[in-house]
Amino acid sequence: GESVGLHLPTLSVQEGDNSIINCAYSNSASDYFIWYKQESGKGPQFIIDIRSNMDKRQGQRVTVLLNKTVKHLSLQIAATQPGDSAVYFCAENGGNYGQNFVFGPGTRLSVLP
Amino acid sequence: NAGVMQNPRHLVRRRGQEARLRCSPMKGHSHVYWYRQLPEEGLKFMVYLQKENIIDESGMPKERFSAEFPKEGPSILRIQQVVRGDSAAYFCASSQVTQGATEAFFGQGTRLTVV
Helix, strand or coil: CEEECCCCEEEEEECCCCEEEEEECCCCCCCEEEEEEECCCCCCEEEEEEECCCCEEECCCEEEEEECCCCEEEEEECCCCHHHCEEEEEEECCCCCCCCCEECCCEEEEEEC | CCCCEEECCEEEECCCCCEEEEEECCCCCCEEEEEEECCCCCEEEEEEEECCEEEECCCCCCCCEEEECCCCCCEEEEECCCCHHHCEEEEEEEECCCCCCCCEEECCCEEEEEC
16 A cells, blocks of 8 residues: 655555556646656666657556646556565656756655565 | 766765765766755756756755866766765766757766765
C-alpha cells in the first residue's frame, strides 16, 4: 500500500506485482516530462520521457501516462523486481526548452519478496 | 561513451573553507545544469550553463556560490566560506539541446559535508 513517511511517500509492492507511481505537476506550460530513478548514493537515472502531444508512452516494462487536464503523470512498472527498489522522481520542464527541470518530491518504491 | 563525470564523490570541508565541485559533461553535450539535493528531498535547480556562458542562475544563492563552464575543462561549482547548511548532494546533468524537448543525464553527484 501507499503511505506517507516522514519525508518521502513510500509505495510497497510484492515482487511480481505491477507498481503505479503518481505525480502531480505544477506548471500547465510544461510540455516535456521525464521519470527518473534514483538508487541510494547514486545520481538520478533516466527511465522514460513523454511530450505533451502524447498521453501514453511505453518502454521496457514501464509505461508513462500523462493527463494534461488534471496535470497528472504516472509511471507504471510491470512485474516489479527487487532491482526496481529506489526513489522515483517526475520532472517537468516548465515549458522552457533546454532550461531547468522542476522535480517532484519523489516516491520511494519498496519491493517485498 | 563515458557518462557525466563528477568529482570528488565525497568532499568534507570545515566551516569557512571553500568547496570546488567539478563536472565533465557527456561527450558532445554543451549544456550543463547543477542541482542540489537534501536528504529525502527532490532535486532543486541551481544554475544552467553553456560553454563560457551562464544562461540561468535563478536557483543559485546570490552570495558565496558561483559557477563556470570554461571553453576548456570541466564545469566548476564553487562555494565560498561554506556553512553547515551547505551540506548536501550536488548533482550535475548535461544535455544536447535540440529544437524540441531535452533529455538530461546526471552524474553520480558530489556529497559535501561541512563540519
